Each structure stands twice: as structure tokens, then as C-alpha cells.
Amino acid sequence: MSTQVLPGKVEVIEEKSEESFEKNWGVIVWNDPVNLMNYVVHIFMKVLGFSKEKATVHMLEVHYKGKSCVAIESREKAELYQQQIQKFGLIVTIQQI
Amino acid sequence: MQFSLQNGTIIIELHEIEAQVLCHILSLICKNYETRPEEMDPRARAVWYSSRGCRSAGMSEEEIDAWIDSLHEYKSENLELCRKLRMDLEVPAEPRVLKIPSEYASEFLSILNDHRLFLAAVHDIDESKMEISSQEEVLQLSFVQFKALREIDFLAEIMERILKLITPNRL
Numbered sequence A: 001m002s003t004q005v006l007p008g009k010v011e012v013i014e015e016k017s018e019e020s021f022e023k024n025w026g027v028i029v030w031n032d033p034v035n036l037m038n039y040v041v042h043i044f045m046k047v048l049g050f051s052k053e054k055a056t057v058h059m060l061e062v063h064y065k066g067k068s069c070v071a072i073e074s075r076e077k078a079e080l081y082q083q084q085i086q087k088f089g090l091i092v093t094i095q096q097i
Numbered sequence B: 001m002q003f004s005l006q007n008g009t010i011i012i013e014l015h016e017i018e019a020q021v022l023c024h025i026l027s028l029i030c031k032n033y034e035t036r037p038e039e040m041d042p043r044a045r046a047v048w049y050s051s052r053g054c055r056s057a058g059m060s061e062e063e064i065d066a067w068i069d070s071l072h073e074y075k076s077e078n079l080e081l082c083r084k085l086r087m088d089l090e091v092p093a094e095p096r097v098l099k100i101p102s103e104y105a106s107e108f109l110s111i112l113n114d115h116r117l118f119l120a121a122v123h124d125i126d127e128s129k130m131e132i133s134s135q136e137e138v139l140q141l142s143f144v145q146f147k148a149l150r151e152i153d154f155l156a157e158i159m160e161r162i163l164k165l166i167t168p169n170r171l
Helices: A007-020 A037-048 A052-065 A075-087 B016-034 B042-048 B052-056 B061-089 B102-122 B135-139 B143-166
Strands: A025-030 A067-073 A091-096 B002-006 B009-014 B096-101
Touching: A025 A052, A025 A075, A037 A052, A037 A067, A037 A075, A037 B102, A037 B143, A052 A067, A067 A075, A075 A091, A075 B061, A091 B052, B002 B143, B009 B016, B009 B102, B009 B143, B016 B061, B016 B096, B016 B102, B016 B143, B042 B102, B052 B061, B061 B096, B061 B102, B096 B102, B102 B143
Parallel strands: none
Antiparallel strands: A025 A067, A025 A091, B002 B009, B009 B096
């Protein structure tokens, strides 16, 4: 049995691959009234590998400024962080910086 | 409640009533984890399975559906831990004891946090209600909101005590 590669499909896959490697995607964590400050610090330490001090700085930025950009990565990595952080109940978006 | 960390295990000792409350909460959490996102209360779905981040990333509807499925799968993985802890709490003893290996601490915290988010969403508990401090403000709550806030605070206490154990010198 032979396989045929459809030209249109290859183009879409190539575009998606290129998009994944796009750089300068910021991971933005947003404030909310429910999540505990210490829990947010814990998640930043666990998911992003921050020291307690760095995690606290970003947590306080979320708390007082409404949001914090906790990472700037390739799109693929930013999406991974987004999913990992959202799993723990934080509000997180990604955007190109 | 008493909390301690012994040989890499978080030990929580609870009085009967505390155990009953936590057991009831864990049962509700299990039920919610068993529920497909599309079958959830829309307000709860909006916090547990928010697609806000996906839309900001310009994902397609298909990608968003896959994202939500992935989140649901993660919560389903927590279901086993949730059920086990509920069963442990049902073992007659005084005090009732929960033992959680510290490598599962983050998962246990996210389980409790999920319920806090759920309660706040379905009972319209916004920032102003989360910060209620006076008796006068409390009296303006509905009974279900009052009960939800008590559960939210109860779970917050457990989370804070665990966080204090696993990360010394917290804020």
C-alpha cells in the first residue's frame, strides 16, 4: 500500500512547526480573589523553578498590579507553562511580547 | 487540626467533625472530577476549564477542545488520590488521620484549591465577599454563600498549614 502526502497538509504542518518556535511569547498570570498568595508562590516555584524570593516578587506583582509576566519563551514552551500553571487553578494567558 | 511532617509524609490529625467536613468536601470534589467539562455548571467550567488563555494564544476551536480534554485528564488523575484520602478519613479513629506523601503535596493542594474555586464560582463569591470581616457584612450573605465561605476558609487553613510545612519561612 502506498501513502500519499497531500501538499496542502504538509504546508499546514510546516506552518504549525514554525509557529511553535516563534520567540517572545510572554506567560501572563492574572490576579483573582480566591487563590492564596502562598499557594501562588508554591506554584511559581514548582512549575517555573523560581527561587522563593523570585516567586514572591512575581506573586506580589500579580496581587498589586493585577498581573505578572512570569516567563518569556518560545510559543511552544509558553503554551506548556500555560497549561501547567492553569492545572493548578491560576488564571494564565500567553501573548506575543 | 494538627499538621506535621514526618519522614517525608504530611500527617494531618483531625477531630471527628473536621474529618466529616473534609470527607464531605472530598466526595464533592470526586463527583466534580468525574463530570465532563461540558456537563459542569457553566460558572464552574469557566474557572476550571477556562479557555481565556487559549484564545489569547490564537488557538483554533479544535485546539481549545483538546486543551480542555487535557485539563480534564489531569483532574481525573487526581481523582485516585482524592478517593483514597476520602476512604482514609472514613476509618474510625480519634483523631482521624490523613497521611500524604510529600511528593503528592502539590496535587493535594490543587485538589483543595479546585474546590475553593468551584465554590466561589457557583455561589457568586467575588473579591468583596472574600474579604468580608464584619458581622454586618456576614449577615448580608445568603445561607449558601455563608456556608461556601466557611468551606473556602476551612480549605484555605489546610492549604496554608501544608504550605508552611513543605516550604519553611513562608510569608
